[in-house]
Amino acid sequence: MLFTAAEENYIKSIFHLQEDGSLVSTNAVAANLHTSAASVTDMLKKLKSKKLVSYEKYKGFKLNTEGKKTALIIIRKHRLWESFLVNTLQFGWDEVHEIADQLEHIQSKKLVDKLDEFLGYPKFDPHGDPIPDSNGKMHEQIQTSLAELAIHESGEISALGNPSSALLELLQHKQIQIGTNLIVEKIFSFDQSMEIKMNNELLFTISHELAKNLFIKKR
Amino acid sequence: MLFTAAEENYIKSIFHLQEDGSLVSTNAVAANLHTSAASVTDMLKKLKSKKLVSYEKYKGFKLNTEGKKTALIIIRKHRLWESFLVNTLQFGWDEVHEIADQLEHIQSKKLVDKLDEFLGYPKFDPHGDPIPDSNGKMHEQIQTSLAELAIHESGEISALGNPSSALLELLQHKQIQIGTNLIVEKIFSFDQSMEIKMNNELLFTISHELAKNLFIKKR
DNA sequence: AATAAATTTTAGACAAATCTAAATTTATTC
DNA sequence: GAATAAATTTAGATTTGTCTAAAATTTATT
Incomplete structure (x- = not known):
């Protein structure tokens, strides 16, 4: 199913506003998209007819399963x-x-x-x-970033937050990769940099900036 | 100045149709954009009011300097x-x-x-x-078609005469692309087909029809 | 519970881009 | 050069997405 840019903007907005499973209000979407409440009502009728939202007059609305799936495709692209x-x-x-x-x-x-x-x-x-x-599944942040580990906690690197070429260059040089085991030896309160022991031998100092971009499966 | 996607499509179409400085017809644009002549007339009024085309009713039209500048920005992006x-x-x-x-x-x-x-x-x-x-200047290229090359002449493929999907499919299949080096090994007078050596190894037979659609930078 | 306030929906209008059908202008042909 | 054909424009409608103002509904407040 294809949607117009306008439809997609409403879908995305509703998705972000229905944090848990709560109902979203007309005014909330209007404020979020800098448009009028009347326009939101118009679009809701359309999205309802396309079976993307559950909606009853004056009662609020939320994306149904199909609507959420569509939202995730747009968010993925963004x-x-x-x-x-x-x-x-x-x-x-x-x-x-x-x-x-x-x-x-x-x-x-x-x-x-x-x-x-x-x-x-x-x-x-x-x-x-x-x-x-591509299936609309998100890595829920059940993964802890290295920055959140306390002293003496250990784990295995499971993902990169943001694989920029600059980050990849750094990791390549230090021979850090997915699967690398590590343990936090020390945390400096001054700049929150960490001393990390890798694979039970190498000792590195890691900046807080880098630690936030290394995701860990705790053990 | 910003333009809608629809406006940009008309500007681009007119640009491609006014090869030299010739006037473009309503029907030509309608055919090119798969739209109706009436729609073209409507848009022309708009483009005229935005000072991108010179246009008089029933007399044909063409992009002015500002229109051409705009077209080149769109073509650059494409x-x-x-x-x-x-x-x-x-x-x-x-x-x-x-x-x-x-x-x-x-x-x-x-x-x-x-x-x-x-x-x-x-x-x-x-x-x-x-x-x-970024200033709208194009590297014009003096190009020879492959069909014009004599025996033992060599060069590099630099452009396609008419990039139809049928032609593109053929080239894709034979792994011929822009930048491919070639030399004319033989020309059969019977049908003017050519034997071409590609990148100093592969030998292909190329029909006269195809040769006319491959443009070459001679060496 | 009645009234006031806030929210939401409806009604009617508008701009952009498109269409079909009819009218107009230009081109062609006998 | 008049008749006919082709191209172009106009007139009137339609769809999408928007708006404002008024009406309807829900929520909050005395």
């Missing part, structure tokens, strides 16, 4: 394009949102999947938000 | 995105046109310039068409 803009084209993380808001509406599943592959299947975008995979 | 899709994301050159037709409408000069830089400032797109630089 976050992959943001990753591309920051990691590949060297944009600052603060200047990519507007452009990604346009790029997310490009219609081509193959393009998105090839972009994902090119970027190295990143799990998180430059803002640290999780990127849904 | 061809850079095609280069990205083929060179970076490994799309076949026969499957990128539709996607580039969407991407060319993304509004961000900075994005286009950064993409250009990332791609290494390419002068020609995967179909061999010249890419305007």
